């Protein structure tokens with residue numbers, strides 16, 4: 001039996017500003033295998049349910065009535081509200097994998113024990129995804145990555161991409177038009193009139209950007225080989241100040257060009273020049289931020 005239960009989910013989500021509500025019994029609900037064996041990844045889904053079904057009816061089905069209940073750990077409604085259904089392992093992923101994650105392999109057909117599942121309300125045959133739901137989707141997954149120590153660039157999968165290694169195209173979800181987030185599912189249907197299947201790498205990029213946006217100053221140490229939201233944020237900062245010679249777009253990877261950029265940053269801030277974003281560099285940047293904040297506070301209001 002798995003021993004990992006995410007009983008602070010409601011606190012995490014509220015803390016991130018999400019509207020959420022626990023479905024009665026969520027803290028102790030799981031599939032027959034109990035808690036998670038570990039949480040190595042997050043899989044995003046759509047329900048394929050009608051937009052006319054009330055959210056409470058959907059939750060009752062997912063968590064109380066379905067033969068394979070609980071289906072998914074949370075239900076993301078079309079208005080962006082997150083209904084929490086199961087703190088332990090849920091049924092949802094089915095056949096698929098194996099996939100590599102930042103913390104190890106998720107074995108073939110064993111996704112339920114090792115990965116968190118989000119079910120989002122969408123009929124999957126062309127219903128347009130509302131912006132509030134998509135914003136909440138990104139915030140939700142970014143919050144889970146941060147709280148669970150997951151790397152969004154390696155640990156987020158669509159149900160479609162989970163299936164690809166061993167049973168390609170078994171599932172299409174999530175799919176469908178996302179006009180407010182055109183990198184995901186594009187603005188409409190494909191040329192055959194089918195909903196466009198989301199690519200996990202574009203969803204990952206949105207989550208990385210969200211984590212960077214909500215993480216003001218990255219913590220040391222970042223160095224050659226570092227990657228993920230902290231590295232993404234450091235590069236964003238260095239680009240904003242003109243410290244990085246922009247060899248390539250920000251991909252969240254600390255490569256040779258970033259060693260040079262950190263040296264420029266360190267020289268500008270009066271920190272020891274090491275090419276590693278280390279604790280003295282982090283401290284110097286925080287002091288620089290404090291100085292700028294004080295300067296801003298001392299300025300008269302612009303008319």
Ligand SMILES: [Zn+2]
Nearest residue numbers: 045046159173
């Ligand atoms: Zn699915």
